[in-house]
Amino acid sequence: MQSFTYHAPRSVAEATQLLASGNGSSVLLAGGTDILVQLRENLRHASHVIDVKRIAELVELCRTEQHGLLLGAAVTCSQLLQDEATKPYAALRDAAQIIGGWQIQSRATIGGNLCNSSPAADSVPALLALGAKVEVAGGEGRQEVPVSHFCTGPGKNILEGKRLLVSIGFPPPAKQSGSAYQRFIPRYEMDIAVASAASFVRVDIDGTIAEARIALGAVGPKAILAQEAADLLRGKVPDDETIENAARRAATYATPINDMRGTIEFRQQLAYVLTKRTLQTALRRAAGEVVTLHPH
Secondary structure, three states: OOOOEEEOOOOHHHHHHHHHHOOOOEEEEOOOOOHHHHHHOOOOOOOEEEEOOOOHHHHOEEEEOOOEEEEEOOOEHHHHHHOHHHOOOHHHHHHHOOOOOHHHHOOOEHHHHHHHOOOOOOHHHHHHHOOOEEEEEEOOEEEEEEHHHOEEEOOEEOOOOOOEEEEEEEOOOOOOEEEEEEEEOOOOOOOOOOEEEEEEEEEOOOOOEEEEEEEEEOOOOOOEEOHHHHHOOEOOOOOHHHHHHHHHHHHOOOOOOOEOOEOHHHHHHHHHHHHHHHHHHHHHHHOOOOOOOOOO
16 A cells, blocks of 8 residues: 555544645545545555544534434444434435445445545435535635535545535425435446435325425436426326326436446436336335335
8 A cells, every 4th residue: 555644633624724735635534445445556646644533523413303414424324324313314324224234334434425426326316315415614614515516527526635524414304204215236246336316205285295306326427416307296196107207207317328337228217217116115205104125
């Protein structure tokens, strides 16, 4: 492994100062499940590694009825899955349960998964569907940004090596709402989504859909918020035809590529199928049904 200077700051301010002084030669370490491999294989180069796990604010997980769920950027998948506060955010838990095995989940973080900004990242469609926002810190101070604006391309995001992801925030859980995330992989040995989808729905007292969001992963240069497709659901009774129309519309957002994991046509079909399945699961959960997609 290449040599580097290790830092373990105790505050966000100290971490951002280290980033600024590194002149682009610094990387952030949270779980380390990706960055350490990249450094060892010389896929990335860094003179300074900044370990953020000792910053109390970044390992905080809390939920209030007024402000919703706040997830520090260094909260691990295991910590998330073991905390009762995350149960109303089912799509997030669906994603966390399939980010590696349990050994990886004890180290891997949702913040790190987002910051890797892979088009196939499992957490990002779930974050989009749940309407999450992120707080980032840098030399110019702190800023709140919708998750939909965070990733800018494959492996790229608004941090640009100069800012720090502090936390991910979710709105308070609404009554009669549900969410779900699913992906398709060709086999368990290839743990990267060929396509994925996440859906969120909130049902009004009259049985119509009051609010909806649909997001797709691994079918474009970054995760996609298919909002026009979700808007087709609003004010409608969630019958088979309504769900079918929204799923078909969501699939038109897919702009995949051909590669060893799947063809363009296959991925577009998967976008439709997975959207339909996640909408159906989200509606069942909104009705109070306990639906377990990935037993943990």
